[in-house]
Amino acid sequence: MADDSWVNKLYYGDNLDMMRKYISDESVDLIYLDPPFNSKATYNVLYQESNGTASAAQIEAFEDTWHWEGAVATYQEIVENSTKKLTDLMHALYQFLGHNDMMAYLTMMAIRLQELHRVLKPTGSVYLHCDPTASHYLKLVMDAIFSAKYFRNEIVWSYKRYTAKGNRYQREHDILFYYSKSDKSVFNEPREEYGPKSGKADSHYKQDEDGRWYRWQKRKGQEPYKIYLSEGRRIGDVWPIPHINASAKERLGYPTQKPEALLERIIQASSNEGGVVFDPFCGCGTTISVAEHLHRRWIGIDITHLAITLIKRRLEDHFPNDLQPYEVIGNPKDLPGAQTLADQDKFQFEWWALDLVGARPARDRKKGADKGIDGYIVFFEDERDPGSVRQVVVQVKGGSVNRSHVATLKGDMEREKAAIGVLVTLQPATRPMREEAAAAGFYDSPHYGRFPKLQILTIEELLGGQVLKMPPRRQVDKTFKKAEKKTKKREDQTGLF
Numbered sequence: 001m002a003d004d005s006w007v008n009k010l011y012y013g014d015n016l017d018m019m020r021k022y023i024s025d026e027s028v029d030l031i032y033l034d035p036p037f038n039s040k041a042t043y044n045v046l047y048q049e050s051n052g053t054a055s056a057a058q059i060e061a062f063e064d065t066w067h068w069e070g071a072v073a074t075y076q077e078i079v080e081n082s083t084k085k086l087t088d089l090m091h092a093l094y095q096f097l098g099h100n101d102m103m104a105y106l107t108m109m110a111i112r113l114q115e116l117h118r119v120l121k122p123t124g125s126v127y128l129h130c131d132p133t134a135s136h137y138l139k140l141v142m143d144a145i146f147s148a149k150y151f152r153n154e155i156v157w158s159y160k161r162y163t164a165k166g167n168r169y170q171r172e173h174d175i176l177f178y179y180s181k182s183d184k185s186v187f188n189e190p191r192e193e194y195g196p197k198s199g200k201a202d203s204h205y206k207q208d209e210d211g212r213w214y215r216w217q218k219r220k221g222q223e224p225y226k227i228y229l230s231e232g233r234r235i236g237d238v239w240p241i242p243h244i245n246a247s248a249k250e251r252l253g254y255p256t257q258k259p260e261a262l263l264e265r266i267i268q269a270s271s272n273e274g275g276v277v278f279d280p281f282c283g284c285g286t287t288i289s290v291a292e293h294l295h296r297r298w299i300g301i302d303i304t305h306l307a308i309t310l311i312k313r314r315l316e317d318h319f320p321n322d323l324q325p326y327e328v329i330g331n332p333k334d335l336p337g338a339q340t341l342a343d344q345d346k347f348q349f350e351w352w353a354l355d356l357v358g359a360r361p362a363r364d365r366k367k368g369a370d371k372g373i374d375g376y377i378v379f380f381e382d383e384r385d386p387g388s389v390r391q392v393v394v395q396v397k398g399g400s401v402n403r404s405h406v407a408t409l410k411g412d413m414e415r416e417k418a419a420i421g422v423l424v425t426l427q428p429a430t431r432p433m434r435e436e437a438a439a440a441g442f443y444d445s446p447h448y449g450r451f452p453k454l455q456i457l458t459i460e461e462l463l464g465g466q467v468l469k470m471p472p473r474r475q476v477d478k479t480f481k482k483a484e485k486k487t488k489k490r491e492d493q494t495g496l497f
C-alpha cells in the first residue's frame with residue numbers, strides 16, 4: 001500500500017551513515033547501485049567540483065575506501081558482528097588478498113551490501129553494477145549476503161565504444177548482478193516486440209497500422225485469417241544499449257553517467273508503480289530521474305555536493321510541472337557542500353555545524369530561551385565534584401560575518417557565565433574579528449591549563465580536522481553509559497551455501 005505521507009528523499013553524505021540513520025528495515029522495493037571503482041580513467045575527472053577545483057569529499061570518500069588503513073575498523077566490525085557466512089568469506093578473502101586496496105574496497109562494499117539487504121523488502125530485488133576488476137569477488141560477497149539461492153542473473157550490458165589500440169580486446173560490456181531477497185520478488189518480465197530481423201517476424205510477417213506483427217494463416221476450406229505475434233520476444237540477459245556518447249541528448253557531463261534506457265528496463269522489470277526505488281551511489285541521478293518518470297517513489301544518496309546539485313537541476317529540468325515533492329537531507333563533507341546546506345536550510349546547517357564541534361543545539365535544551373546562543377557544551381572542571389559544571393557557548397553563522405558578531409558573542413558569554421565562547425563561521429574570519437577574539441584573553445582551568453576564551457573556527461578549519469580547545473570532555477561522557485558491545489547470532493552453515 002502506498003504511504004500517502006511519503007516524500008522522496010535525496011540524502012547527502014556517506015551512504016553507510018545515511019542508511020543506518022534514516023532508512024528503516026524492509027522499506028525498499030528495488031535497489032540499483034553503481035559504486036565507484038578506482039579506475040584511473042575516471043578517478044581524476046570525478047574529483048572535480050563544477051568550478052574545476054578538487055572535490056575534497058570525493059577524494060576523502062575514495063581514499064577512505066581505497067586504502068587498507070581506512071578499512072581496518074570496518075573489516076573488524078564485519079568479522080565481529082556479521083553472519084558466519086560473511087565472516088568466513090571476508091576472512092578467506094583477507095587470507096588470499098592480504099591487506100591491499102582490493103580488500104579495502106571489498107570491505108567497504110560488504111558493510112554496505114549488508115545494510116542494503118536489511119533495507120530491502122522481502123519482495124525486493126537488487127542490481128549491482130560492477131567493475132570487471134572486482135566483479136568476481138563481489139559475486140562471492142553478494143552470495144554471502146543475499147544467498148546464492150537468490151542469485152537471478154548476470155546481466156551483460158553491451159555497448160560499442162572505441163578506445164585507443166591496445167594489447168587486449170576492446171571492452172564492450174559491463175556486468176550487473178541481479179539478486180532477489182526471496183523467491184517472491186516482483187518481476188514484470190520485459191519483452192521486446194519482434195522486429196523484421198528477429199527471425200520470427202520474417203518475410204511472412206507484416207505490420208498492421210498499429211505496428212503489431214501478423215501473418216496470414218491459410219487453411220483448407222477456410223478464409224485466410226490473421227495470426228498476431230502477441231507477446232513479443234522474452235528479453236535475455238544480454239542487453240545491447242548504447243553508451244551515452246559525447247553528443248547524446250541525455251548526457252550531463254558527469255563522467256560515470258549511465259543511460260536512462262538501462263535503468264528503465266531494470267525499474268520496469270523489478271518494481272511496480274508507487275514502489276520505492278533506491279540508489280545509494282546515485283551520481284548525477286539517472287536512477288532517480290527514471291524512477292520519477294515511471295511513477296515510482298525514490299531515495300538517492302551521494303556523498304558530494306556536486307552530485308546533489310546536479311540531480312536537483314536535472315529533476316527540475318526534466319519535470320518542470322509535475323515533479324513530486326522531495327527533501328534533501330544530510331551532512332556536507334566539503335566547503336561547497338556546507339554552503340549548499342546553508343543556502344538550503346539554515347537550521348540543518350546550524351545543527352550540522354554544532355555537531356562538528358560536538359555541541360548540542362540550544363533550542364532542544366531550553367526551547368527558545370537561549371537568546372542568541374545556538375549550542376552548548378558542558379564539562380566538569382573536576383570529575384569528583386558535581387558542582388564544577390562549566391559551559392562552552394557556541395554561535396553558528398552561515399552568512400557574512402564581521403567584528404560586531406564577535407563582540408556580541410562576548411556579551412552573551414558574560415550573561416551566560418560561560419567559560420569559553422566559540423564562533424563557528426562558514427565565511428572566513430577577518431583580521432579584526434581574530435583581534436577582537438584574542439582580546440578576550442584566556443580561560444584558566446585549574447586542572448587542564450589555559451584555553452583561549454573566545455575562539456573562532458571556520459567550517460573549512462573544522463572540516464580540515466581543527467578542533468575546539470577546551471578541557472577534556474570525557475568526564476561528561478561518563479554521564480552516558482557506553483552501549484554494551486553485542487555479538488550477533490550467527491547463522492548455521494548448512495550445505496554448500
Ligand SMILES: C[S@@+](CC[C@H](N)C(=O)[O-])C[C@H]1O[C@@H](n2cnc3c(N)ncnc32)[C@H](O)[C@@H]1O
Nearest residue numbers: 014015034256257258281283284285286302303
Ligand atoms: C559511478 S558513480 C554513479 C553514477 C550514476 N549511476 C549515474 O548514472 O550518474 C558513483 C557515485 O558514488 C558516489 N559515492 C562514492 N562513495 C560514496 C559513499 N560512500 N556514499 C555515497 N555516495 C558515494 C560518488 O560521489 C559518485 O557520484
